[in-house]
Amino acid sequence: MIKKTFKYIAAAILITCSFTFVACGNQKADKGVFVTKWDNYYEGSNIKFYYEGADNPNLQKLRTKYDLDEVVKDSKDDFEKSIKLMNWVNSKMKYSKSSLSTKKDALTILKEAENNNTLSDKDFNIVYSQSAASLGIFARRGEFRVKNSQADGEDSYFKVCEVWSDKYNKWIMLDVVNNSFMESNGVPLSAIEVLNSQLAGVNTQGVKNKEKYIKKLKPYMYSYSIEIDNNIYGMPKSNSFITYINGEQLPEIRIEGDIIRPTIFVKNDTLFNKSPRIIQQEQNAQKDKMPTLIFSKNNSENKKDGDNEIILNGAAFMDSANIEGYYISIDNMEWMEVKSYFTFSLKEGENNIRFSLDGKKLIREVIIEYKK
CATH class of the missing domain: 3.10.620 (C8orf32 fold)
Incomplete structure (x- = not known):
């Protein structure tokens, strides 16, 4: 069930999950969370990077x-x-x-x-x-x-x-x-x-x-991944990463221990090649063509030890800002209108998340398989 509740989402894409991985060499994992479809790559250029300055x-x-x-x-x-x-x-x-x-x-x-x-x-x-x-x-x-x-x-x-x-x-x-x-x-x-x-x-x-x-x-x-905010001192401006994937590979969702790695996935390497001098000047960037889904871990206070349920918060952003008033369908259920944020649990097996601006036209779709 989708719940219209949300605690906090950073100003970037957050894709995380809560479970333990076991190192097993260079083998294919048989448990965890796996992306089987990701029609949700960011294709815009409206992301500002932050760098440490010598005047610190x-x-x-x-x-x-x-x-x-x-x-x-x-x-x-x-x-x-x-x-x-x-x-x-x-x-x-x-x-x-x-x-x-x-x-x-x-x-x-x-x-x-x-x-x-x-x-x-x-x-x-x-x-x-x-x-x-x-x-x-x-x-x-x-x-x-x-x-x-x-x-x-x-x-x-x-x-x-x-x-x-x-x-x-x-x-x-x-x-x-x-x-x-x-x-x-x-x-x-x-x-x-x-x-x-x-x-x-x-x-x-x-x-x-x-x-x-x-x-x-x-x-x-x-x-290959880089941080949006490269500052170590001072108040963080973003806790998120940009990840470029070569070729036709699908993204992978990963968490190490309790560390959440919020990630924006891209297929185009343009963001990685931009001069930091141009970015700092904030020259006119083209508007994003469509919103992108946002996911984050729900740190439920009611979870019990050993509970392997994975709860995800969701939202959408466009032109570096969260948007309001859109529609979400989980596992092909009826479109539900969302004001700002939504919450859902990953069930074992395939989980289908669809996004629409009007509840009719499909814009984004993600399929995540959960193997316990």
């Missing part, structure tokens, strides 16, 4: 304390600065796959590093992105994913950073942990370019065994 007092402190201007001195361009900075991060930090990230900003992570503690890939990318931002370089943290990520546990992702280069007028991917980057015909590549290439014809700089490195990275060429 904490970033100024980071820049001064570690004399980062000295680290990148005599650099010929912004890309050379970025490479020198990556070398510096690796000189300050030791990586371990088993390390758990407990600190959220560069200053506290680097303090941990001073005690000779090993650190996680997340820690490396936070230190790098904030150090770059302190020097006025636009930076963002990204993540490649494997397919069937419900079955792959902690090995389901590969974290990287990207920096904006005015020299090349593009984003450039840096694998900070491995102190490396990729290029083609002498031009460094963005993460999206790496994903679209499926690692064919790319040259890897900074690693000794290139074949082994490519083989390791290959399984992660299913999707």
Whole structure:
């Protein structure tokens, strides 16, 4: 039954679920939530990204304390600065796959590093992105994913950073942990370019065994995600991600522990290629052609321990704002008018969610299969 109740939806697409996954290698999961139809890809360009600025007092402190201007001195361009900075991060930090990230900003992570503690890939990318931002370089943290990520546990992702280069007028991917980057015909590549290439014809700089490195990275060429809000300090402006899926693959819904990963799925990589300078100027963006469904986990206070019921909240947005007055049909039932939000439970098996503006014409449709 659809209930017209809702607690909170962030200002972006939230697609989440509440259950536990068991890591089982590179196998297909036989339990969980699976998308079998997703006529709900975002196709607009009205999403504003947020980046950390060098004027932040904490970033100024980071820049001064570690004399980062000295680290990148005599650099010929912004890309050379970025490479020198990556070398510096690796000189300050030791990586371990088993390390758990407990600190959220560069200053506290680097303090941990001073005690000779090993650190996680997340820690490396936070230190790098904030150090770059302190020097006025636009930076963002990204993540490649494997397919069937419900079955792959902690090995389901590969974290990287990207920096904006005015020299090349593009984003450039840096694998900070491995102190490396990729290029083609002498031009460094963005993460999206790496994903679209499926690692064919790319040259890897900074690693000794290139074949082994490519083989390791290959399984992660299913999707790539970036955060809308790349700020660590201050009040969050968005808690959501944009995820690009290469080819004809379907999206995958995933949650790690209690962490909700709200995600906007796209098939077009335009949002990933935009200059942060253009986005900040908020130049005239084209209006969205149609609304997009929004889903989020319902954190029911009445749920009992061991209860594996998954309750989803739903809404719709267009031009970066939630809309009011539309129609929803669950499992092909009659259209129900919704003022703002709706709530429904996933039943075992297929769950069909349809969206209409007038209760007649179908605009969006999602089918989610739940296997207990």
